[in-house]
Amino acid sequence: MPPSTRTPGSILRSQGPLLDVRNLSVTFPGHLAVRDISFHIDHGETLALVGESGCGKSATSFALMRLLPRGTAVAGEVNFNGIDLFRTDARALRNIRGKRIGLILQEPMTSLNPVRTIGDQIAEGLVRHEKLTWTQARTRTAELLDLVRIPDAARRYDDYPHNMSGGMRQRVMIAMAVSCNPQLVIADEPTTALDVTLQSEVLELLDSLRRQLQMALLLITHDLGVVAQWADRVAVMYAGRIVEQAAAHDLFERPVHPYSQGLMRATLRLDDGTHYSNARLSEIPGSVASAAGEQGCAFAPRCSQATEACYHAPPALVPFRDRLVACRVAVEPSEEPFRAVVGR
Ligand SMILES: Nc1ncnc2c1ncn2[C@@H]1O[C@H](COP(=O)(O)OP(=O)(O)OP(=O)(O)O)[C@@H](O)[C@H]1O
Ligand code: SF4
Ligand SMILES: [Mg+2]
Numbered sequence: 001m002p003p004s005t006r007t008p009g010s011i012l013r014s015q016g017p018l019l020d021v022r023n024l025s026v027t028f029p030g031h032l033a034v035r036d037i038s039f040h041i042d043h044g045e046t047l048a049l050v051g052e053s054g055c056g057k058s059a060t061s062f063a064l065m066r067l068l069p070r071g072t073a074v075a076g077e078v079n080f081n082g083i084d085l086f087r088t089d090a091r092a093l094r095n096i097r098g099k100r101i102g103l104i105l106q107e108p109m110t111s112l113n114p115v116r117t118i119g120d121q122i123a124e125g126l127v128r129h130e131k132l133t134w135t136q137a138r139t140r141t142a143e144l145l146d147l148v149r150i151p152d153a154a155r156r157y158d159d160y161p162h163n164m165s166g167g168m169r170q171r172v173m174i175a176m177a178v179s180c181n182p183q184l185v186i187a188d189e190p191t192t193a194l195d196v197t198l199q200s201e202v203l204e205l206l207d208s209l210r211r212q213l214q215m216a217l218l219l220i221t222h223d224l225g226v227v228a229q230w231a232d233r234v235a236v237m238y239a240g241r242i243v244e245q246a247a248a249h250d251l252f253e254r255p256v257h258p259y260s261q262g263l264m265r266a267t268l269r270l271d272d273g274t275h276y277s278n279a280r281l282s283e284i285p286g287s288v289a290s291a292a293g294e295q296g297c298a299f300a301p302r303c304s305q306a307t308e309a310c311y312h313a314p315p316a317l318v319p320f321r322d323r324l325v326a327c328r329v330a331v332e333p334s335e336e337p338f339r340a341v342v343g344r
Contacts, residue, residue: 017079018043018183018216019064024076026059026068033059035240036076038317041184046210046217048227048248050263051237057220060237061186064218065097081183099129102177102215104206106189108169112161118172119145119157122179129180144175148205167198171205178209185210188220203230224263228252236260239298241314246323256325258303297327305329 017040026034034056041047049057062068064078066085078085080096088096097103105111113121122144123137132140138157145153148171161169170190177185187206191199207230210217219231227234231248236257244257255261296311297303303310307329317326325331 017041018081019218020077020079021060021064022077022079024060024063024078025074026056026063027073028059028069029071033240034063037235037237037240037242038076039235039242039245041216041218043183044210044214044216045232046207046219046230048219048221048231048234049237050221050224050227050234052222055237056240057222057237058188061103061188061218061220064186065101065103066093067097095129098125098176098182099180100182100184102180102182102185104170104173104177104185104187104190106192108166108173109161111173112169114161117158117160118164118169119159122172122176125176125179140179141175144179145172147178147209148172148175150175166194167202170194170198170202174202174206174209178213178215181213182215184216184218186218186220189222190219191226192221192223199226206230236263241298241326242317242324243299243326244323245317250322256320256323256330257327258305258330259299262302 019041021040022038024034024037025032037056037060039047039049049060051057059068063074064085066074068074074086076086080101083092083096085093085096112118119138119141122141123132123134126132126137126140127134130137130140141157142154145156150156150168150171156164156168161172164172170193174190177187185206190206191202194202203226206217209215219226221227227248234244234246234248234251235242236244236251236259238259244251244255244260246256251260252264255264296309296313297306297315300306300310305327309328315326315328317324318331320331
């Protein structure tokens, strides 16, 4: 469904954002992976976090859930429906994870326990969070397997993960993520491990559950086709920073940041103007600069519009027309490109 026909979460904005992330930074030992990013997600909307490999998407999502390895420094504030996730105690956090925020990861085999039936793994969350008896949880699990369109759902309860195909395992992960009616689902590259047909089936399922269960979705992807089709808004990440934030429709109509423009150029636009290919973001020439140790704009070595000033200080993310953009040239278009430096 094209973004323009979707229900924008902003209709529900009077409630305030569901998730409000402010000045989030994540530093692994010796590596600053996420640099001072801020974004919000409204009730019921889909925000896509997009950017090429290593730009900090997963570090961001794990930070929100406080699931980063020990020794990782995290700074900033994350407010989820009035709860300060970085300051709430471990018990409250366990209750939020899995119950109010569901998580779906790229490869279900790493998240599912290979020696327990998929039914028991789903039911366990219902027993823990919803205080159902095992008998009640078993019945509800069969309903959930049906909800995620697993054929012959009641008989699949006793299957082990290895008895299922990759697409079916991902449906099990989705059933687990939505089992307690969460307000937010974080899906980190939920379909990357699947073939193209299964990818769109799983995304269509996720989107239909989002509408049916009135959840918000943080959809992490490096696939612009996915963004165009399923997101309400998009935050484009580059080297640990958000460089452009806009309504998905506006971003696709007119990308402003040179990196976003490069992504669009690397994406084949089909004749009907509403669908985009599965172009990979890495098709922009050059490689991602490390977020650590950068002096100026991290995109400068790959940017055809760079000026000398771009090499001295990172641009701030500022409001520009209908969006937020972190590019001093885009927001002050009078400066001459410094072509001698970039050599293009
Ligand atoms: N546990 C870790 N320890 C040290 N560095 C890490 C760790 N996890 C990730 N990184 C580094 O942090 C940066 C951001 O990683 P992250 O996994 O968030 O990228 P990503 O955008 O999710 O990429 P991908 O699209 O490949 O999943 C990368 O440079 C990565 O190498
Ligand atoms: S700030 Fe300069 S280098 Fe960075 S994206 Fe804008 S023009 Fe390019
Ligand atoms: Mg990742």
